[in-house]
Amino acid sequence: MARLLKFNIFRYNPQDENSTPHMQEFILEETANMTLFIALNRLREEQDPSLIFDFCCRAGICGSCAMVVNGRPGLACQTKTADLPQDITLLPLPVYKLIGDISVDTGVWFREMYQKTESWVHTKKVFDPSAVEERMDNAVAEQIYELERCVECGCCVAACGTARMRDDFMGAAALNRVARFVVDPRDERTDKEYFEIIGNDNGIFGCMGLLACEDVCPKNLPLQNQLGFLRRKMGITAIKNIFSRK
Amino acid sequence: MQTFYSDLLVIGAGLSGERIAVESAAAGFSVIVLSIVPARRSHSSAAQGGMQAALGNCAMGKGDSPDVHFLDTVKGSDWGCDQEVARLFADTAPIEMRRLAHWGVPWNRVVPGKSFYFKGGEKFEKYEEPEKEGLITARSFGGTAKWRTCYTSDGTGHAVMCTMDNRCAELGIDVRDRTEAIALIHDGERCLGAIVRCLRTGELSAYLAKATAICTGGFGRIYKATTNAVICDGGGHSIAMDTGVVPLGNPEAIQFHPTGIVPTDILVTEGCRGDGGTLLDVNQERFMNIYEPDKAELASRDVVSRWMTHHMRQGKGVKSPYGEHLWLDIRHLGDKHISTKLREVDEICKHFLGIDPRTQLIPVRPTQHYTMSGIRTNRDGAAYGLAGLFSAGEASCWDMHGFNRLGGNSLAETVVAGGIVGKKIAEFLQGTDVSFPTALVRQAVQQQEERIRDLIEGKNGGENVYKVREAMQDALMDGCFVFRNGKDLEACVRTLQEVYERSGRVSLKSNGKGANHELAAALKIRGQVKLALCIAAAALARTESRGSHTREDFPERNDRDWLSRTLAYWPEGKDMPELKYEPASTAWDIPPGDRGYGGGTIIPAEKLPGKAD
Numbered sequence: 001m002a003r004l005l006k007f008n009i010f011r012y013n014p015q016d017e018n019s020t021p022h023m024q025e026f027i028l029e030e031t032a033n034m035t036l037f038i039a040l041n042r043l044r045e046e047q048d049p050s051l052i053f054d055f056c057c058r059a060g061i062c063g064s065c066a067m068v069v070n071g072r073p074g075l076a077c078q079t080k081t082a083d084l085p086q087d088i089t090l091l092p093l094p095v096y097k098l099i100g101d102i103s104v105d106t107g108v109w110f111r112e113m114y115q116k117t118e119s120w121v122h123t124k125k126v127f128d129p130s131a132v133e134e135r136m137d138n139a140v141a142e143q144i145y146e147l148e149r150c151v152e153c154g155c156c157v158a159a160c161g162t163a164r165m166r167d168d169f170m171g172a173a174a175l176n177r178v179a180r181f182v183v184d185p186r187d188e189r190t191d192k193e194y195f196e197i198i199g200n201d202n203g204i205f206g207c208m209g210l211l212a213c214e215d216v217c218p219k220n221l222p223l224q225n226q227l228g229f230l231r232r233k234m235g236i237t238a239i240k241n242i243f244s245r246k
Numbered sequence: 247m248q249t250f251y252s253d254l255l256v257i258g259a260g261l262s263g264e265r266i267a268v269e270s271a272a273a274g275f276s277v278i279v280l281s282i283v284p285a286r287r288s289h290s291s292a293a294q295g296g297m298q299a300a301l302g303n304c305a306m307g308k309g310d311s312p313d314v315h316f317l318d319t320v321k322g323s324d325w326g327c328d329q330e331v332a333r334l335f336a337d338t339a340p341i342e343m344r345r346l347a348h349w350g351v352p353w354n355r356v357v358p359g360k361s362f363y364f365k366g367g368e369k370f371e372k373y374e375e376p377e378k379e380g381l382i383t384a385r386s387f388g389g390t391a392k393w394r395t396c397y398t399s400d401g402t403g404h405a406v407m408c409t410m411d412n413r414c415a416e417l418g419i420d421v422r423d424r425t426e427a428i429a430l431i432h433d434g435e436r437c438l439g440a441i442v443r444c445l446r447t448g449e450l451s452a453y454l455a456k457a458t459a460i461c462t463g464g465f466g467r468i469y470k471a472t473t474n475a476v477i478c479d480g481g482g483h484s485i486a487m488d489t490g491v492v493p494l495g496n497p498e499a500i501q502f503h504p505t506g507i508v509p510t511d512i513l514v515t516e517g518c519r520g521d522g523g524t525l526l527d528v529n530q531e532r533f534m535n536i537y538e539p540d541k542a543e544l545a546s547r548d549v550v551s552r553w554m555t556h557h558m559r560q561g562k563g564v565k566s567p568y569g570e571h572l573w574l575d576i577r578h579l580g581d582k583h584i585s586t587k588l589r590e591v592d593e594i595c596k597h598f599l600g601i602d603p604r605t606q607l608i609p610v611r612p613t614q615h616y617t618m619s620g621i622r623t624n625r626d627g628a629a630y631g632l633a634g635l636f637s638a639g640e641a642s643c644w645d646m647h648g649f650n651r652l653g654g655n656s657l658a659e660t661v662v663a664g665g666i667v668g669k670k671i672a673e674f675l676q677g678t679d680v681s682f683p684t685a686l687v688r689q690a691v692q693q694q695e696e697r698i699r700d701l702i703e704g705k706n707g708g709e710n711v712y713k714v715r716e717a718m719q720d721a722l723m724d725g726c727f728v729f730r731n732g733k734d735l736e737a738c739v740r741t742l743q744e745v746y747e748r749s750g751r752v753s754l755k756s757n758g759k760g761a762n763h764e765l766a767a768a769l770k771i772r773g774q775v776k777l778a779l780c781i782a783a784a785a786l787a788r789t790e791s792r793g794s795h796t797r798e799d800f801p802e803r804n805d806r807d808w809l810s811r812t813l814a815y816w817p818e819g820k821d822m823p824e825l826k827y828e829p830a831s832t833a834w835d836i837p838p839g840d841r842g843y844g845g846g847t848i849i850p851a852e853k854l855p856g857k858a859d
Contacts, residue, residue, distance in 0.1 A: 015447055015760025031567045033509055033599050033609075045712040049764035050756035054283075057475040059512040060597055061404065062287040077510075078597040099424075099446055100761045107284035107423040111415070120412040121350040133344040135380025136355050144352035145398050148408055152286055186350060 003030045005081060007043065008089040013052065013100045023089075024048075036076035036090075037065065052100035060218065063151030066093055066158070067102045073155040075218045093158040106154045113174045117197055121181065122189045140185065147180040147226065149219050156213035156223060168202045172213035172223040175204060179226040182233070195237045204234045247691060248451045252278040252420075253675050255439055255455035257427045257482055260288035261403070261660035262639030262667075263461030264410045264421075269668025271417045275675050278453060279421040280442060282477050285411045286404075289463050289475040290660055293403030294515075294590070296385060296395035297658035299339035303356055303381040305372045306363075306393035312336040317836060318390050319655060323648025324793035324803065325838040326499070326618075326811070329831045331625055332646045335655075335662050342662045343382060343396050350409040352398050353382045364521065364587075387653040388516065388546070395654040400590050403657055410661070424761075428769050430458065430485050430635070431690045437635035438682055440485070441694045443769070448760050450698075452691055454682045457671050459636040460486055460621055460629075461664075468774050469614035469727075470719035471569075473506055473513045482641050484773020486621050487780075491631035493813040493826070495622035495643025497780035501650065501794045502728050504550040506613030509568035512598055513615070514591050514608065516653075519543040521587060523576040525554065526607065527562040530573065548650065548728075548794055551612035555728045558611075566609065573607040580604070612728050616640065616656060618647040618794070619781070622813055626674075627667030630813070634680070636671055638663040645811065648830065649793025701768045702758040707751025711768045714752055717745045718771075718778050726782045731798040735786040742782055746775045746821060780814040780823045787825055788812065791846060805838045805851035829856025 005028050012021040026043050037058045044051040056064035058077045065076040068091040070084060081088070096104035113119070150173055157163045157171035178198055181187045198204045207227050214223040254270045256263045259281035267277045281288065302310035315336040320329055347353055358376040362369055363386075374383075387395045398405040414421055424445035431438045431452065439454040462482025466474030486492040504525075505514045519525075525534050525543055534542040537553040545553075554572055557563070563570030576584060576591070581604055584592050588603075595603045620643040622630045627644060629635040638644065639660045644667075646659060700706055725738025749772045758765040790804035791797050810827040817824060834854045 013760045016757065031509075033568075035510065035598060038509060044763065048756070049712075049754070050762065052761050052763065055476050056283050056287045057289065057292050058510055059292065059475075059594075061292045062283075062289075062475065064283060064287050080598070080600050082600055103761060105424075105446070110284060110286075111421070111423075114412065114415040118416075120416040123348075125348070127345055127348040129341045129345070131344075133347045133382055136347075136353075137380060138355040138357045138383075141352040141355050142399065145401065145405060148352065148405055149401060151404075152284070184350065184352075186348075 003086055004028070005030050005039070006087050007039070008087065009051070009102065010091045011101050012098065013050070014098060015100065030081055034081045036069065036079045036081065039081060040076065052103045054103045061151065063153030066106070066153035066155050067091065068093060068158070073158045073216045075153060078218065093154055095157050095163055096154060104154070106152060109154065110152045110173070113170070113177065116170065117174055117177050119177050121184060121186045123186055124188065136185065140183070144180060144184050147176055147183065147221070150176055150221060151219060153218060155216045155218060159212040159216045161210045161212065162206050162208055166206070169206045170198065170203050172227065175230055176221060176223055176226050179230055182230070191233060191237045192241070195234055195241065198230065199234045199238060204230050207231070249687070250278060250451060250453045252276045252453070252455050253457065254671060255453050255458045256280065256461060257440060257459065258288070258461035258463065258641065259285035259421050259423070260290040260461060260463055260639065261407060261410055261657070262664040263459065264414050265661050265664025266459050266461065266638060266668035266671060267419050268410070268413050268417060269665055270672050270675065271419050273672035275672060277419050278455070279414070279419060280425045280427060280453070281421060281423045282426050282445065284423045285414070285421050286407055288407060289478055290657070291404045291407040292475060293657045294400045295387065295657070296397030296402045296654050297339070297343065297406070297661070298387070298390065298394045298652070298654040299343040299396055299658060300336065300392070300394055301340050301343065301382055301384065301396065302392070303378050304383045304393055305374050306386065307384050310392035310394055312340070314391050315339065315394060318652060319646060320836045321841050322650055322652040322655070323646070324650055324841060325805070325809065326496070326648025326792055326830050328625070328645040329833045329835050331644055333835070334625065334666065335646045335659065338662050338666060339658050342665055346406060346409060346661065347382060349413050351406050353396055354398055356381050356383045390652065406657070406661065426481060426766065427485055429690060429694055430489055431687055432489055432632055433686055434491060435633060436680065437632045438680065438686070441690050443766070445761050445766070448758070448762060448765070450691060450694060452687050454687065456675055456678055456680050457634050457636060459638065459667070459671065460641050461637065461639050462641045464617040464640040465777055466614045466617065468718060468722065468778050470723050471506060471511050471611060472614040473503060473511055474614070479770060480774050480777050481770050483621060483777055484770055486629065486635070486637070487776055487816045488773060489632060490816060490818040492629050492635065493622045493631065493815045494777070494780050495620060495645060496649070496784070496812050497619045497777070497814050498785040498788055498795050498812060499618035499649045499793065500614060500781065501547070501616040501618060502551045502612050503547055503615035504554055504612050505574055505610040507594065507599060508566060508571040508609040508611055510598055511613045512594055513613070514574065514594055514610065515588070516547070518574060518576050518588060518591055521583065522579060523574055526573040526575050527557060528564045529562070533557050533562065548796065551728045552796060554612050564609065569611070571609045571611040574610045575607055576603050577605060616651060618649060618651055619643060626670035627663065628670070634674070634678070636667055638667040649795055697769065698758070698765065701752065701754050701765060704753035706753055708753060709748050709751040710755065711752045711764060711771050714745060714748050714771055715767065715774070717748070718742065718775050721745060722778055722781065726785055729796055729798055730785050732786065735782055738782045739779065739786060742775060742779045743821065746772070746779060749775045776816055776823070780816070783823050784812045784814055784825060802847045802849050804849040806849045809838065809851050809855050832856040
């Protein structure tokens with residue numbers, strides 16, 4: 001006989017005047033190879049159609065379904081119930097605005113981040129459709145891609161001590177984004193210009209080095225290395241700034 | 247209720263939608279882009295392989311040109327494509343790849359010198375020329391004469407999607423996530439925008455625009471087993487069909503992939519079989535070598551899918567709580583091969599199945615993968631039937647894929663078509679002015695408010711939306727999947743007609759407030775069943791086998807009678823689609839011939855349709 005799983009799920013619909021925040025219990029029989037994607041959809045379709053949660057690719061690629069599973073932020077689609085105890089508690093990610101139940105608004109947070117970090121290649125060159133492409137070293141291309149693998153699930157920010165205390169902290173995802181452009185030779189921004197964006201306590205100097213961002217990242221991005229790399233670079237830039245002041 | 251105005255309204259923020267937005271915004275027009283999810287979560291980002299473009303930089307791509315790419319594409323389509331569109335695509339693709347490089351895509355580049363590659367399990371050597379160092383390189387894909395697929399590691403779609411979304415941010419394009427268009431505003435002749443439901447609050451708004459572009463991707467989710475994301479549910483196609491005047495092109499052209507994992511139908515790469523993996527049945531015995539002694543597991547996607555389905559019908563499938571499946575065995579490839587060459591498969595097995603493919607078998611079954619079908623447009627991306635309505639990407643039937651699209655051509659199409667159609671939309675906007683009659687808008691809003699009220703109050707009946715959806719999915723899986731025949735298709739159409747009738751009696755069990763998913767599902771179920779009926783009816787009518795459309799009772803490709811494209815219309819008040827036909831192509835640069843794979847016989851055409859003498 002398969003296990004009977006007990007789900008404790010956070011419930012609150014801010015658009016419903018009769019709704020109050022509470023935990024609700026559901027019972028579901030476990031099947032082979034069950035993931036939280038399968039379980040939650042079965043709960044919604046068979047038991048409570050008002051349940052609000054997010055999935056998109058259901059394959060660990062898009063980052064939609066981040067939630068706090070038994071105390072730890074992670075992607076629900078690639079969480080197998082077989083790896084969890086019989087009691088499973090699901091909570092929405094902290095830091096982000098709640099949409100309802102275990103769905104949060106990561107989209108707005110990340111769009112603001114693009115604007116803050118000016119998340120695009122800054123170049124004065126104009127594209128010439130008749131010319132051959134500019135050359136790039138393959139190792140550099142691969143290095144850029146390694147940092148661009150972020151799926152914006154928000155787990156790193158939800159697990160970050162500084163972000164939990166301060167709304168204005170940019171978090172590992174934003175700092176990683178900046179690092180991606182720092183290593184890209186096509187981006188003509190100088191260290192001084194990057195310093196304007198992240199050279200403060202909201203940015204690179206706010207990190208307390210608790211390492212949780214890297215621990216929970218479902219894509220295993222080297223977030224702490226990037227933070228270290230940027231902190232050194234920005235530290236040097238800060239010193240240069242002092243000496244260049246007239 | 248709020249009303250928003252823009253020159254262009256783009257529905258869908260995947261690669262083709264954002265590419266159109268970028269092109270029109272750069273030409274100075276105001277653009278609003280709607281997306282069900284944050285743009286970067288669009289299904290474009292899930293594509294791993296790459297984008298085809300004849301750059302000819304790498305050693306194995308030497309001598310490649312748009313002409314060769316064009317030839318491969320036409321052959322791949324089984325002569326079902328519009329050859330002028332395929333030509334336009336092949337010619338533009340290299341420029342578009344370079345433009346993406348300029349915008350920030352970290353394409354893999356040519357590394358000079360000697361290196362090795364594998365083909366059919368055998369090791370070969372190649373030499374990359376020093377003068378090509380640093381140019382965009384390419385990898386090999388099925389159905390192509392040259393190595394032509396540009397890529398960034400195993401995350402091409404993701405990397406290009408990031409770059410495109412960055413470009414939107416740079417241009418200040420207004421991308422609104424968690425919004426879903428639930429109806430088009432139109433007067434039967436001209437499209438004027440859409441009624442949109444906010445997926446945060448549930449509120450309705452009117453979005454008025456001079457031009458509207460539907461770029462919502464494929465509709466694989468109407469099948470039970472699909473590799474598609476849950477958002478690929480045909481919402482964009484439904485609202486176009488609901489107008490009664492916009493047809494769906496080639497609804498019967500649906501592509502299936504042999505190895506989706508069970509239960510969640512996530513794709514494991516064709517590389518597993520390419521490198522020597524085998525397919526096993528319930529007795530853990532090989533079977534592909536019985537059906538295809540020559541190629542066995544390495545036959546083309548469609549062929550393998552067909553035999554797998556056949557074998558399960560013979561009672562050789564493995565029973566599971568999620569339905570029947572077969573096994574993929576890569577154990578004999580060994581640890582080193584699996585952890586380097588098939589790293590991604592290893593991870594999928596670990597994360598989603600909790601198994602180790604070195605010692606355990608992978609449960610797989612054929613799975614819906616791609617819709618060549620879509621909103622029928624002309625070469626400019628303008629939809630048939632409504633002025634001011636456009637479409638691009640998988641959502642459209644622009645028609646460069648015909649009845650079977652080649653790997654790497656779909657992802658390339660998103661940006662190539664997006665660029666071309668975006669430019670055409672800018673031209674259209676330049677020369678067009680419209681007035682928005684308030685009565686028309688008010689009527690459109692009221693209609694949607696009424697629909698929602700009826701669903702919440704249970705006015706239409708007591709059907710459960712998820713049960714109705716399941717009945718539709720089962721009908722398609724039974725009658726309109728990999729194999730088709732007259733008897734099963736007739737039964738499928740009959741069942742779907744009943745399901746269509748049930749879809750009109752759906753009501754909500756929940757209160758429908760806020761970001762309610764049940765309401766979103768209920769609002770689109772009727773449109774989904776319409777799509778399903780279009781597929782089944784068109785497949786029943788097409789008495790031949792072409793590309794992915796396989797009729798057991800009509801195994802020949804019949805160029806004499808079927809060198810045509812299906813147009814499925816759904817006139818208002820009807821309960822079945824109306825099928826019309828047009829020539830597959832007006833230009834025949836490459837007259838119909840043998841694809842060179844897949845076998846089968848051909849009934850030749852006496853005269854090429856649509857060709858001016």
